[in-house]
Amino acid sequence: MAMKIYTKTGDKGSTSLIGGTKVPKSHLRIEAYGTVDELNSHIGLCRDLLTDNAIRKLLQEIQDRLFTIGSSLACDPEKEPRMRLPDLKESDITLLEKAIDSMNESLPEMKNFILPGGHPAVSHLHIARCVCRRAERCVVRLEMEYPESDSLTLKYLNRLSDYFFCARALCGKAT
Numbered sequence: 001m002a003m004k005i006y007t008k009t010g011d012k013g014s015t016s017l018i019g020g021t022k023v024p025k026s027h028l029r030i031e032a033y034g035t036v037d038e039l040n041s042h043i044g045l046c047r048d049l050l051t052d053n054a055i056r057k058l059l060q061e062i063q064d065r066l067f068t069i070g071s072s073l074a075c076d077p078e079k080e081p082r083m084r085l086p087d088l089k090e091s092d093i094t095l096l097e098k099a100i101d102s103m104n105e106s107l108p109e110m111k112n113f114i115l116p117g118g119h120p121a122v123s124h125l126h127i128a129r130c131v132c133r134r135a136e137r138c139v140v141r142l143e144m145e146y147p148e149s150d151s152l153t154l155k156y157l158n159r160l161s162d163y164f165f166c167a168r169a170l171c172g173k174a175t
Contacts, residue, residue: 013025021076021078028146032141033070039066040066043059043066044063046128052170058095065092068088071086088153093152093159104169118168126164132160
C-alpha cells in the first residue's frame, strides 16, 4: 500500500524541520525554504518555455542548487552537522557569474529602467527574479535572527537574481 501524502500533523499550524524540531508554519525558516521552493517551481516553468538546450541544462543545474539551499534551510541548524546534506560551493556561484557575463555581452548598454516583458519566457524569468529577491530577503531576515546561516546561500541567491535580470538576452531562445 502506498504511503498517504497527508499526515495531519500540521493541522494545528506547526511543522517539523529536518531533524524533527517542531516550529510554527509561520517561522522564518519555513518562509525562506518555501520561497526557495516557489522559485524552483517558476524555474521549472521557464525550462518548459525555453528551447535552447544549454540554457535548459543550466536552469536544471540551478534547480538542483536550489534543492541544496532548500534542504539546508529546512534543517534544524543544531542538528545539521550530524546530517549528510549536500553543500553549496563557490564554483556554483562562479557558474552563474560566467553565464551572466556571457548574456551581458549580447545586451545593449542599459540607459533606462527595464520593463519586464517582450516574450512569455522572459516575463516568467522576470517573475523568477522577483521571487529570488524575496527568497534573498527571507534568508537575510533569518540570518539576522538566527546568525548560523551559510553566507554562500545569500551570495548565490543574489547572483541568481542578477542572472534572471539578464534574462532579456534569452528572448530569441524561447518557444
